[in-house]
Amino acid sequence: MTATIQFETKTKALIDDLKSVCANYGLGNDGNEFKIITQVFLYKFLNDKYVYELKQKEPALAKAEDFDKALDKYSEEDLEMLTMQISANTAYIAPKNFLSRLFQEQNEPNFSEIFDQTLLNVAKDNTDIFSVLTQGGEKVVLFENLSKYVTDNKDAFCKAIVNKLVGFSFEHIFTQKFDFFATIFEYLIKDYNTNSGGKYAEYFTPHAVSKIMAACLVPSGTEVSNATCYDPSAGSGTLLMNLAHAIGEDKCTIYSQDISQKSSALLRLNLILNNLVHSIQNIIQGNTILSPYHKQDDGQLEQFDFIVSNPPFKLDFSDYSADLDSKANKERFFAGIPNIPKSKKDSMAIYLLFIQHIMHTLSAKGKAAIVVPTGFITAQSGIDKKIRQKLVESKMLAGVVSMPSNIFATTGTNVSILFLDKTNTENVVLIDASNLGEKVKEGKNQKTVLTEAEEQQIIDVFASKEAKDDFSVVVSYEDIAAKNYSLSAGQYFEVKIEYVDITPKEFTEKMQGFETNLHDLFAESKQLEKEIQDNLKGLRYE
Amino acid sequence: MNRVSLKDISKIINSGLTPLRSNDQFWLNGNIPWVKTEQLGKKYIYDSNEKITKFALENTSIKLNPRNTLSVAMYGEGKTRGSVSILKNETTTNQACCNIVIDENKAYYEYVYYYLKTQYDNLRNLSSGVRKNLNSNDIKNFEIVLPKFSIQKQIAKVLSDLDAKIELNNKINAQLEAMAKTLYDYWFVQFEFPDVNGKPYKASGGKMVFNKTLKREIPEGWEDGVLSDIADITMGQSPSGSSYNEEGIGTVFYQGSTDFGSRFPTVRKYTTEPSRMAEKGDILLSVRAPVGTLNQAMESCCIGRGLAALSEKEGSISFLWSQMEYFKQIFDRRNSSGTTFGSITKNDLFSLKLCIPNKEVVKAFKIIADPIHDKIIVNSKQNQKLAELRDWLLPMLMNGQVTVGK
Numbered sequence: 001m002t003a004t005i006q007f008e009t010k011t012k013a014l015i016d017d018l019k020s021v022c023a024n025y026g027l028g029n030d031g032n033e034f035k036i037i038t039q040v041f042l043y044k045f046l047n048d049k050y051v052y053e054l055k056q057k058e059p060a061l062a063k064a065e066d067f068d069k070a071l072d073k074y075s076e077e078d079l080e081m082l083t084m085q086i087s088a089n090t091a092y093i094a095p096k097n098f099l100s101r102l103f104q105e106q107n108e109p110n111f112s113e114i115f116d117q118t119l120l121n122v123a124k125d126n127t128d129i130f131s132v133l134t135q136g137g138e139k140v141v142l143f144e145n146l147s148k149y150v151t152d153n154k155d156a157f158c159k160a161i162v163n164k165l166v167g168f169s170f171e172h173i174f175t176q177k178f179d180f181f182a183t184i185f186e187y188l189i190k191d192y193n194t195n196s197g198g199k200y201a202e203y204f205t206p207h208a209v210s211k212i213m214a215a216c217l218v219p220s221g222t223e224v225s226n227a228t229c230y231d232p233s234a235g236s237g238t239l240l241m242n243l244a245h246a247i248g249e250d251k252c253t254i255y256s257q258d259i260s261q262k263s264s265a266l267l268r269l270n271l272i273l274n275n276l277v278h279s280i281q282n283i284i285q286g287n288t289i290l291s292p293y294h295k296q297d298d299g300q301l302e303q304f305d306f307i308v309s310n311p312p313f314k315l316d317f318s319d320y321s322a323d324l325d326s327k328a329n330k331e332r333f334f335a336g337i338p339n340i341p342k343s344k345k346d347s348m349a350i351y352l353l354f355i356q357h358i359m360h361t362l363s364a365k366g367k368a369a370i371v372v373p374t375g376f377i378t379a380q381s382g383i384d385k386k387i388r389q390k391l392v393e394s395k396m397l398a399g400v401v402s403m404p405s406n407i408f409a410t411t412g413t414n415v416s417i418l419f420l421d422k423t424n425t426e427n428v429v430l431i432d433a434s435n436l437g438e439k440v441k442e443g444k445n446q447k448t449v450l451t452e453a454e455e456q457q458i459i460d461v462f463a464s465k466e467a468k469d470d471f472s473v474v475v476s477y478e479d480i481a482a483k484n485y486s487l488s489a490g491q492y493f494e495v496k497i498e499y500v501d502i503t504p505k506e507f508t509e510k511m512q513g514f515e516t517n518l519h520d521l522f523a524e525s526k527q528l529e530k531e532i533q534d535n536l537k538g539l540r541y542e
Numbered sequence: 543m544n545r546v547s548l549k550d551i552s553k554i555i556n557s558g559l560t561p562l563r564s565n566d567q568f569w570l571n572g573n574i575p576w577v578k579t580e581q582l583g584k585k586y587i588y589d590s591n592e593k594i595t596k597f598a599l600e601n602t603s604i605k606l607n608p609r610n611t612l613s614v615a616m617y618g619e620g621k622t623r624g625s626v627s628i629l630k631n632e633t634t635t636n637q638a639c640c641n642i643v644i645d646e647n648k649a650y651y652e653y654v655y656y657y658l659k660t661q662y663d664n665l666r667n668l669s670s671g672v673r674k675n676l677n678s679n680d681i682k683n684f685e686i687v688l689p690k691f692s693i694q695k696q697i698a699k700v701l702s703d704l705d706a707k708i709e710l711n712n713k714i715n716a717q718l719e720a721m722a723k724t725l726y727d728y729w730f731v732q733f734e735f736p737d738v739n740g741k742p743y744k745a746s747g748g749k750m751v752f753n754k755t756l757k758r759e760i761p762e763g764w765e766d767g768v769l770s771d772i773a774d775i776t777m778g779q780s781p782s783g784s785s786y787n788e789e790g791i792g793t794v795f796y797q798g799s800t801d802f803g804s805r806f807p808t809v810r811k812y813t814t815e816p817s818r819m820a821e822k823g824d825i826l827l828s829v830r831a832p833v834g835t836l837n838q839a840m841e842s843c844c845i846g847r848g849l850a851a852l853s854e855k856e857g858s859i860s861f862l863w864s865q866m867e868y869f870k871q872i873f874d875r876r877n878s879s880g881t882t883f884g885s886i887t888k889n890d891l892f893s894l895k896l897c898i899p900n901k902e903v904v905k906a907f908k909i910i911a912d913p914i915h916d917k918i919i920v921n922s923k924q925n926q927k928l929a930e931l932r933d934w935l936l937p938m939l940m941n942g943q944v945t946v947g948k
């Protein structure tokens with residue numbers, strides 16, 4: 001435990017150092033800073049991972065006082081043999097591309113060129129497994145020419161970076177678990193994960209939400225193997241990582257698509273940190289709604305066992321909305337495509353397309369969890385209602401959890417999690433968690449934070465399908481149809497009126513009290529009536 | 543009769559303030575009344591919704607106003623600005639209230655109160671600035687007509703007695719309503735209606751049977767049912783807007799609960815194309831937020847889409863009224879539990895589940911409860927007449943058209 005905290009502190013310190021180097025060379029708040037930070041960090045991670053794996057296979061190397069010198073004794077063939085024993089999920093770093101080599105060469109003239117070339121070499125050596133594909137077929141390799149982002153003192157900049165990297169070895173962190181890497185990843189990207197004026201906000205899904213989604217989809221004790229997991233709007237991949245962790249990283253394959261370049265780069269980093277390298281080839285950068293990438297051999301869209309998603313709620317897609325109205329999309333967007341409003345185009349309800357896309361790409365035994373605006377679960381008309389109607393009529397619901405307001409610090413929209421399950425023909429559980437949590441200030445924003453016990457309460461009630469007063473109800477598909485397809489738990493709660501029984505004696509006393517009061521009031525009333533009549537007699541009109 | 547400015551007959555005229563909201567010491571567990579303008583308008587104010595602490599009184603410049611201070615609302619673009627009340631207890635106020643402590647040797651506060659009531663429009667016209675606020679200087683210099691002290695007292699008495707009777711009727715109605723509710727709850731919620739021996743049914747071991755639909759035990763022989771079993775229900779429907787008028791042409795028209803009073807709605811609009819009608823004596827139910835509020839129709843009238851009209855199938859309203867009040871508690875619970883409960887549909891209303899008692903018991907209940915409701919109705923109607931009389935006399939007493947003689 002203490003070791004974990006120590007690693008965490010050191011890793012965070014390294015990230016801070018890298019950021020401060022960038023700031024010193026004028027890259028603070030520059031759009032390119034995150035590319036440098038994430039790529040350099042990744043290079044360091046892959047470098048140390050390869051060294052770590054080599055040492056695992058060859059104890060002699062582990063014991064050597066000077067690792068580089070010891071390695072020099074190995075011929076190229078020896079090294080190749082060793083590398084082949086290492087899992088393909090570890091990137092291959094040729095000895096000339098080691099970080100230690102870079103460190104030795106830091107005083108060479110034109111060091112920045114050596115630095116860039118080293119990273120490009122590593123990227124080239126690992127193109128097959130580590131590249132992300134765009135929908136246009138381009139391969140986005142691991143690293144790019146980084147020093148170009150600095151205008152002056154390129155050599156000094158690269159030197160400073162390398163010096164920070166050699167300070168602390170990652171070799172010991174590879175035995176750490178999911179939570180460690182989740183924390184590190186979040187720390188690494190926290191400055192670059194804001195909605196800085198862009199229309200597409202890659203909001204980081206809060207822990208509570210991603211944890212609840214994964215735990216409700218894969219209750220503890222469930223055995224899953226060979227599962228396919230998909231997120232059509234993956235962002236940096238938090239939801240997929242949590243899901244993969246709940247299933248077991250070695251028991252599932254991840255698929256994703258996201259329109260954002262930045263997201264795809266971050267998602268790859270996340271996969272590498274989380275031992276999911278085998279899935280990198282399924283990470284697609286592209287427009288899921290317009291050109292879904294993952295398809296079966298017959299051209300039909302691929303179907304997945306698990307789908308998680310926190311799609312954008314509102315986005316202007318008027319540019320390609322007409323293109324969606326194709327024959328091929330009739331079935332996929334069965335409930336319709338939101339109209340283009342005359343004004344406020346940027347508030348087009350794109351989440352409705354994502355929900356329909358997910359329903360369409362869910363396998364026959366598939367399960368899904370989708371973050372939706374809470375308005376979706378009760379809307380009385382339109383596409384929202386058509387979708388709910390279909391969910392009920394085709395019996396593919398598992399439940400809904402309505403979250404407290406401000407669970408996302410960055411948006412005021414109330415959200416619910418919609419759980420689909422094609423195998424659930426029985427009852428549906430609806431949970432109203434909107435009263436849970438504690439409000440805290442985060443920067444300028446109000447945020448609601450759930451305690452671990454509250455998260456567990458939601459997960460347990462969902463798993464056991466338990467009805468709890470003013471918290472959850474268990475309803476049949478027929479019940480939902482009768483309630484106008486509303487998925488709001490509050491509308492199904494039995495309303496109890498607290499009523500305290502009174503004894504016959506209390507009843508008699510109470511009635512006598514009324515009697516006495518009324519007696520006095522009636523007497524007073526008579527008196528007043530007389531006064532009023534006398535007053536009126538005294539009035540003179542002039 | 544001479545004209546004097548308010549400052550000439552007052553000991554103090556000032557406004558209140560709002561102690562710093564963020565300082566808990568000013569607010570937490572406070573027990574000193576602190577009135578805001580939203581309360582001003584009715585004659586007497588005894589208590590306030592919010593309270594400040596003694597600490598606030600000692601550590602800010604806020605003043606405690608003595609009993610019988612007049613308070614005039616200075617802010618409020620709607621109807622609030624210009625309303626006046628008498629603070630019946632020692633009270634503080636916010637900065638939007640101008641508080642006038644009348645010098646009892648120079649004028650009678652009740653008279654000044656009634657005078658200012660006739661000056662509502664003139665007071666409002668003093669306003670200045672973009673937000674049309676009054677300021678306390680304008681109020682200090684506001685002139686009023688002041689007859690001899692003895693005459694002030696006589697005039698005030700004529701009006702006060704009318705107001706006192708209205709207040710008294712409201713108190714009587716509150717007692718009567720509470721009594722009807724106690725009886726209904728005892729008989730139909732707790733099931734302690736008189737059994738064949740005149741003893742409380744359940745407490746005397748009367749047989750109870752579990753009812754699956756209602757999910758609770760009810761007396762043997764009673765049944766479950768829905769609202770439409772005991773009531774004829776008409777859902778409102780708004781006629782076209784062009785048919786509305788305020789000149790009294792056509793039929794009285796109530797749009798929704800905004801027209802509601804304590805028991806009867808206030809007539810504001812008429813329509814020449816009445817669609818759905820409520821009959822005299824029908825229960826009017828608000829079906830849009832706030833769902834569940836009740837009133838009674840005092841004439842045949844047209845109802846808009848915010849209302850439904852209900853009449854008991856067996857005549858008289860006492861049982862249905864209590865039943866609807868019981869439902870209102872359920873609606874209120876829902877409204878407050880955070881679930882938006884904007885409206886109730888026809889189906890939901892018709893199918894509200896209820897327990898249908900044995901006919902004899904309902905009959906016995908009506909024998910007791912019907913007169914209670916009749917008296918409430920008489921009192922409410924009397925209050926309308928009294929208020930009309932007061933509002934008719936008020937300006938004539940103030941301008942000397944009508945005098946009080948002996």
